Amino acid sequence: MKEDISIAKAIAIVLERNPHLRQEGIAHDVLQWYLCRMEGWFATDADAISLQCWDQEVLLPGGHGLMVRGYRPVINTLAKGLDIRLGHRYAYLCFSSKCYEHGSTFRLLVLIQALLLRVVEIVRHWNRVEVTVSNGKTFVADAAVITVPLGVLKSNTIKFEPRLPEWKEEAIRELSVGVENKIVLHFSEVFWPNVEFLGVVSSTTYGCSYFLNLHKATGHAVLVYMPAGRLACDIEKMSDEAAAQFAFSQLKKILPNAAEPLNYLVSHWGSDENTLGSYTFDGVGKPRDLYEKLRIPVDNLFFAGEATSVQYTGTVHGAFSTGEMAAEECRMRVLEKFRELDMLEMCHPMAEQTATVSVPLLISRL
Numbered sequence: 001m002k003e004d005i006s007i008a009k010a011i012a013i014v015l016e017r018n019p020h021l022r023q024e025g026i027a028h029d030v031l032q033w034y035l036c037r038m039e040g041w042f043a044t045d046a047d048a049i050s051l052q053c054w055d056q057e058v059l060l061p062g063g064h065g066l067m068v069r070g071y072r073p074v075i076n077t078l079a080k081g082l083d084i085r086l087g088h089r090y091a092y093l094c095f096s097s098k099c100y101e102h103g104s105t106f107r108l109l110v111l112i113q114a115l116l117l118r119v120v121e122i123v124r125h126w127n128r129v130e131v132t133v134s135n136g137k138t139f140v141a142d143a144a145v146i147t148v149p150l151g152v153l154k155s156n157t158i159k160f161e162p163r164l165p166e167w168k169e170e171a172i173r174e175l176s177v178g179v180e181n182k183i184v185l186h187f188s189e190v191f192w193p194n195v196e197f198l199g200v201v202s203s204t205t206y207g208c209s210y211f212l213n214l215h216k217a218t219g220h221a222v223l224v225y226m227p228a229g230r231l232a233c234d235i236e237k238m239s240d241e242a243a244a245q246f247a248f249s250q251l252k253k254i255l256p257n258a259a260e261p262l263n264y265l266v267s268h269w270g271s272d273e274n275t276l277g278s279y280t281f282d283g284v285g286k287p288r289d290l291y292e293k294l295r296i297p298v299d300n301l302f303f304a305g306e307a308t309s310v311q312y313t314g315t316v317h318g319a320f321s322t323g324e325m326a327a328e329e330c331r332m333r334v335l336e337k338f339r340e341l342d343m344l345e346m347c348h349p350m351a352e353q354t355a356t357v358s359v360p361l362l363i364s365r366l
Helices: 007-017 025-042 072-078 150-155 166-174 229-236 240-254 289-295 316-337 341-355
Strands: 065-067 092-099 104-111 117-124 129-133 138-141 143-146 159-161 176-178 183-186 197-200 209-213 222-225 263-266 279-281 301-303 363-365
Touching: 007 025, 025 209, 117 143, 129 143, 143 316, 150 166, 150 176, 166 289, 183 240, 197 240, 209 240, 222 240, 229 240, 240 263, 289 316, 301 316
Parallel strands: 104 143, 117 159, 143 301
Antiparallel strands: 065 363, 092 104, 117 129, 129 138, 176 279, 183 222, 183 263, 197 209, 209 222
């Protein structure tokens, strides 16, 4: 098929050409629930997912697991020895590194997510990068690694001077970012079966729902409602209390005698100005080389993040692997700047230290 179409349209064509495959009653509703799960995977509706590209990513081995203690152990381990400045949105992490044989130092800015002061402008020169935050303060470095979410880049809240090349702006403009939220419900006791997911079936994917059972992995009486696509965006328009009540009403469709939750926590990935979306997905008619275009450096600006990963789009592994790639490319540029390419082997221990990080993780196989 030369012309790309959506998953939803492809299914409609198949059912139109093969009436015997059409499902009715509960079988139809269950099919909608499985499509709802696909929409959760891509954080968008089936009518926006590319048929040609939807299965082009690489699946990592190991099955489905849950980071029981979150990603804090990873962050804390990787942050050891770095000069980290918090309190800045799309903020910066900066540190000095030294190539010991020649004593040369360089400053690197890694634009990440944080709070309070916002990065408003990034000015690149042939020999330095200047990053200005909302209080007027400017940070200067030899290079910068840009890892802010795609949704933030698409909002144009950060001014690049000079402007990024057209091919880079095209990648930012054309890549698609979806929304999947989590509504965490905490109960006094467990009253649901010991399964990984609880599902609500409906005649449409919009009406379907599913809950992740955290009790199975953590031992806590917690269910997580996970709406995606239009449903997630519509729920974001509600107050947190109304969103939690909506999630609870969905749960009562499965378990009519469900007890009221003790408390709740609601995410707003689509409207949060620090994210403006959850993660990237393959949009209809969008070439996959856009991910690589977003990753390619521009002078002394290096780009990383899940939206720059061709293999692991939309995943933490995609963000981590492209971050390592950007760091190595940046290191090479700095060494070249100081005319120390011939000293790569002597400086290599620094790279080896970052490549052999050991992180204490607690992963639950659900």
